[in-house]
Amino acid sequence: MERTLIKDIVDIKEKLVQIAGRVVNLRKLGNITFAIMQDRSGTIQTVWEKKISAKIGDIVSITGEIRKDTRAKGGCEIAGDKIEIIATNAEDYPIDLSKAELTLQLTTLLDHRTITLRHPKIQAIFALYDILLASYERVMREEDFKEIKTPKILEAASEGGANFFTIEYFQKKAFLAQSPQLYKQIMVGVFERVFEIGPVFRAEPHFTTRHVNEYVSLDAEMGHIESFRDVTAMLTKVLKKMFAQIEKEGAKYLELYNVKMPKVPDEIPHIKLSEIKEVIKEKYGYEIPETTDIDPEGEKLAGKYALEQFGSDFIFITHYPWKDKPFYTMPSPGNSEETEGYDLLLKGIEIVTGSQRIHEYKMLIENMEKKGVKPAGMEFYLDTFKFAMPPHGGWGMGSERLIQQIFGLKSVKEAVLFPRDVKRLSP
Amino acid sequence: MERTLIKDIVDIKEKLVQIAGRVVNLRKLGNITFAIMQDRSGTIQTVWEKKISAKIGDIVSITGEIRKDTRAKGGCEIAGDKIEIIATNAEDYPIDLSKAELTLQLTTLLDHRTITLRHPKIQAIFALYDILLASYERVMREEDFKEIKTPKILEAASEGGANFFTIEYFQKKAFLAQSPQLYKQIMVGVFERVFEIGPVFRAEPHFTTRHVNEYVSLDAEMGHIESFRDVTAMLTKVLKKMFAQIEKEGAKYLELYNVKMPKVPDEIPHIKLSEIKEVIKEKYGYEIPETTDIDPEGEKLAGKYALEQFGSDFIFITHYPWKDKPFYTMPSPGNSEETEGYDLLLKGIEIVTGSQRIHEYKMLIENMEKKGVKPAGMEFYLDTFKFAMPPHGGWGMGSERLIQQIFGLKSVKEAVLFPRDVKRLSP
Numbered sequence: 001m002e003r004t005l006i007k008d009i010v011d012i013k014e015k016l017v018q019i020a021g022r023v024v025n026l027r028k029l030g031n032i033t034f035a036i037m038q039d040r041s042g043t044i045q046t047v048w049e050k051k052i053s054a055k056i057g058d059i060v061s062i063t064g065e066i067r068k069d070t071r072a073k074g075g076c077e078i079a080g081d082k083i084e085i086i087a088t089n090a091e092d093y094p095i096d097l098s099k100a101e102l103t104l105q106l107t108t109l110l111d112h113r114t115i116t117l118r119h120p121k122i123q124a125i126f127a128l129y130d131i132l133l134a135s136y137e138r139v140m141r142e143e144d145f146k147e148i149k150t151p152k153i154l155e156a157a158s159e160g161g162a163n164f165f166t167i168e169y170f171q172k173k174a175f176l177a178q179s180p181q182l183y184k185q186i187m188v189g190v191f192e193r194v195f196e197i198g199p200v201f202r203a204e205p206h207f208t209t210r211h212v213n214e215y216v217s218l219d220a221e222m223g224h225i226e227s228f229r230d231v232t233a234m235l236t237k238v239l240k241k242m243f244a245q246i247e248k249e250g251a252k253y254l255e256l257y258n259v260k261m262p263k264v265p266d267e268i269p270h271i272k273l274s275e276i277k278e279v280i281k282e283k284y285g286y287e288i289p290e291t292t293d294i295d296p297e298g299e300k301l302a303g304k305y306a307l308e309q310f311g312s313d314f315i316f317i318t319h320y321p322w323k324d325k326p327f328y329t330m331p332s333p334g335n336s337e338e339t340e341g342y343d344l345l346l347k348g349i350e351i352v353t354g355s356q357r358i359h360e361y362k363m364l365i366e367n368m369e370k371k372g373v374k375p376a377g378m379e380f381y382l383d384t385f386k387f388a389m390p391p392h393g394g395w396g397m398g399s400e401r402l403i404q405q406i407f408g409l410k411s412v413k414e415a416v417l418f419p420r421d422v423k424r425l426s427p
Numbered sequence: 428m429e430r431t432l433i434k435d436i437v438d439i440k441e442k443l444v445q446i447a448g449r450v451v452n453l454r455k456l457g458n459i460t461f462a463i464m465q466d467r468s469g470t471i472q473t474v475w476e477k478k479i480s481a482k483i484g485d486i487v488s489i490t491g492e493i494r495k496d497t498r499a500k501g502g503c504e505i506a507g508d509k510i511e512i513i514a515t516n517a518e519d520y521p522i523d524l525s526k527a528e529l530t531l532q533l534t535t536l537l538d539h540r541t542i543t544l545r546h547p548k549i550q551a552i553f554a555l556y557d558i559l560l561a562s563y564e565r566v567m568r569e570e571d572f573k574e575i576k577t578p579k580i581l582e583a584a585s586e587g588g589a590n591f592f593t594i595e596y597f598q599k600k601a602f603l604a605q606s607p608q609l610y611k612q613i614m615v616g617v618f619e620r621v622f623e624i625g626p627v628f629r630a631e632p633h634f635t636t637r638h639v640n641e642y643v644s645l646d647a648e649m650g651h652i653e654s655f656r657d658v659t660a661m662l663t664k665v666l667k668k669m670f671a672q673i674e675k676e677g678a679k680y681l682e683l684y685n686v687k688m689p690k691v692p693d694e695i696p697h698i699k700l701s702e703i704k705e706v707i708k709e710k711y712g713y714e715i716p717e718t719t720d721i722d723p724e725g726e727k728l729a730g731k732y733a734l735e736q737f738g739s740d741f742i743f744i745t746h747y748p749w750k751d752k753p754f755y756t757m758p759s760p761g762n763s764e765e766t767e768g769y770d771l772l773l774k775g776i777e778i779v780t781g782s783q784r785i786h787e788y789k790m791l792i793e794n795m796e797k798k799g800v801k802p803a804g805m806e807f808y809l810d811t812f813k814f815a816m817p818p819h820g821g822w823g824m825g826s827e828r829l830i831q832q833i834f835g836l837k838s839v840k841e842a843v844l845f846p847r848d849v850k851r852l853s854p
Contacts, residue, residue, distance in 0.1 A: 040619035087815040155852035192467035380854030384541040388514040425582035427807030
């Protein structure tokens with residue numbers, strides 16, 4: 001007998017059916033046993049009038065009769081006839097996965113990650129993540145971007161030099177890429193519009209709810225722009241399409257968390273960093289410390305302002321100071337202390353950083369000199385600009401932060417399958 | 428005036444048009460100048476009856492009149508009126524990109540990578556690569572696989588221990604992932620079918636035409652299999668669909684190389700390693716050295732045999748010896764010296780390695796002991812198998828080798844945007 005997927009049971013004509021998957025819950029009521037089965041397509045209740053030896057967690061194959069039952073989830077259940085145990089739990093789960101909610105400390109959740117991932121609410125996070133990845137690449141191709149894969153092992157700690165992990169590379173020292181920045185810019189000279197989905201590595205010693213040391217960045221870079229506003233407009237369009245797809249394809253996962261996809265406005269409000277600082281001070285009585293462009297509390301209040309003032313979950317903060325932005329960021333025409341750099345906040349957390357970049361060789365070299373950035377190891381990048389590059393800009397979007405904000409997760413680590421932080425290298 | 432993409436010119440009604448892009452070729456014929464323009468959508472000839480100052484390589488914006496001309500590529504050309512130089516080449520290209528063929532040594536090609544990538548024939552390789560990535564993720568989702576992203580920074584050099592790059596990770600030593608192997612297996616316990624597209628890192632000191640030290644692996648892992656034949660059948664189906672999509676969407680890039688997509692048979696021939704060794708010896712008089720399971724010459728002849736005997740560009744070589752395969756590979760039932768491991772060759776080069784894996788905890792621990800593999804740092808992986816895993820298997824496919832074999836490129840490095848080898852860390 002051939003295996004049938006659980007999702008297909010409701011539509012098939014046969015009475016007898018074979019399914020295979022995991023026993024995710026068991027209940028006994030007198031002489032009757034109810035075993036909830038899960039496979040990659042869904043869950044179904046199986047009902048047994050005899051004793052079965054299967055335990056929660058076991059991988060089994062079941063043959064039984066389909067019984068339509070409007071009270072059952074999915075409209076039917078299976079009256080179990082035969083059960084074959086394919087693989088069994090050698091021990092009971094260290095954590096009770098049969099409860100509707102996993103109320104675990106983050107550390108416990110992550111220490112037992114290989115098992116806690118099997119809980120439906122954790123599965124939901126990564127099922128939605130799959131949809132998010134699919135939607136990004138679909139939408140980017142619709143907008144004429146080509147997917148590229150750039151190296152993660154670099155000769156030089158470019159982009160300013162801090163927070164790089166070092167590698168032993170055949171008797172040499174090399175570095176793990178903090179972003180595909182230099183390469184995606186080079187590729188604008190080849191394909192005009194490119195995107196990349198790939199890991200980035202940050203040797204930041206922070207312990208926060210929004211940092212991990214390895215994450216998946218959704219990058220993009222586009223040429224022939226008039227200003228950074230072409231980039232923020234494209235990003236808005238991309239997010240709008242992505243969120244519509246996620247809302248549709250991920251409905252059941254969102255429901256499980258009782259959340260709705262944030263609405264992406266046709267035009268996301270833009271506000272200059274210097275202005276939002278004023279607003280936050282006047283409206284909320286909070287002064288952002290001088291030592292930073294904007295801090296987490298500032299971002300939170302900027303998000304609050306976006307919602308109150310514009311009814312928007314999103315807000316672009318623009319014109320970050322020249323002194324805080326990397327050497328490739330385009331200085332603002334008419335105000336060399338500011339740049340054409342922006343962040344995008346979703347519900348008060350930065351999910352995107354981007355800017356227009358410098359595309360003229362001379363300006364690039366001068367900006368590096370002014371910033372004291374050494375060209376060593378970046379000659380290949382700089383030389384590219386000797387050979388006509390169009391005006392361009394782009395973004396890097398944190399895929400896990402997006403998921404964090406969609407589900408309202410306390411820590412971004414909950415949105416990473418196997419997160420890496422200063423102390424966590426395993427599982 | 429709004430920019431029009433070159434590909435749209437043939438369909439628009441307006442007479443006057445503005446395009447923007449790169450001047451990729453210039454010819455003078457008496458008082459007339461022909462400038463070939465390229466943007467992200469295509470190329471077109473512009474014709475000038477006056478002197479223009481643009482040089483090859485410049486980024487320009489052009490206004491002109493559309494002239495239908497059946498002799499012209501794409502059915503029309505533009506009679507240039509105005510030209511604005513947006514960015515200019517500060518120097519002449521170090522390499523003549525206006526020739527139809529770039530006949531460069533590999534070293535030169537790669538040393539000047541940021542510029543040689545702008546040549547149409549090199550662009551074609553990576554335009555097809557974009558299509559290949561798109562087709563893989565599309566097909567895998569159609570087959571119910573969920574995309575996962577697993578960590579590239581590992582605590583332990585798992586999978587045997589050789590050829591790992593080491594990282595300094597906050598005063599600790601860590602390792603760069605050689606493959607997502609352990610994590611994708613764990614995820615079979617969560618989603619049953621998973622795939623990953625991501626970089627893998629191999630500290631192999633080889634200088635060959637088919638090795639790089641960082642490449643993009645197309646991974647997959649599937650549960651509830653009966654044997655490894657379910658995996659090779661799925662892989663065949665996936666390749667068949669992918670190649671059909673690439674053939675259709677990539678026609679113009681394949682044409683440029685005058686190549687056709689290899690035909691994926693409905694059933695790719697399978698042959699045991701021990702048998703193909705005999706065949707190669709008898710048929711082609713070549714004896715594969717005792718020190719290896721199969722060597723490049725052996726693979727080449729196996730490919731020749733596949734074509735001669737079965738009319739197939741593909742062949743699965745199966746049942747690799749237990750002593751050569753990693754600890755997680757399922758030993759063959761009835762012959763513990765062989766495994767349920769296989770390779771897939773395309774035109775005599777290995778493009779895929781895969782196997783059925785061990786899914787039982789006890790067997791896994793025993794197999795590791797027999798192989799002398801230490802569990803240190805892999806406890807999280809091993810512990811997962813205490814909690815019922817379905818029989819499963821999968822593959823890792825080299826995306827760049829696929830491209831290499833499709834185009835018939837001499838070195839796999841030509842199929843990597845910015846390849847890494849023992850000596851090459853830049854560009």
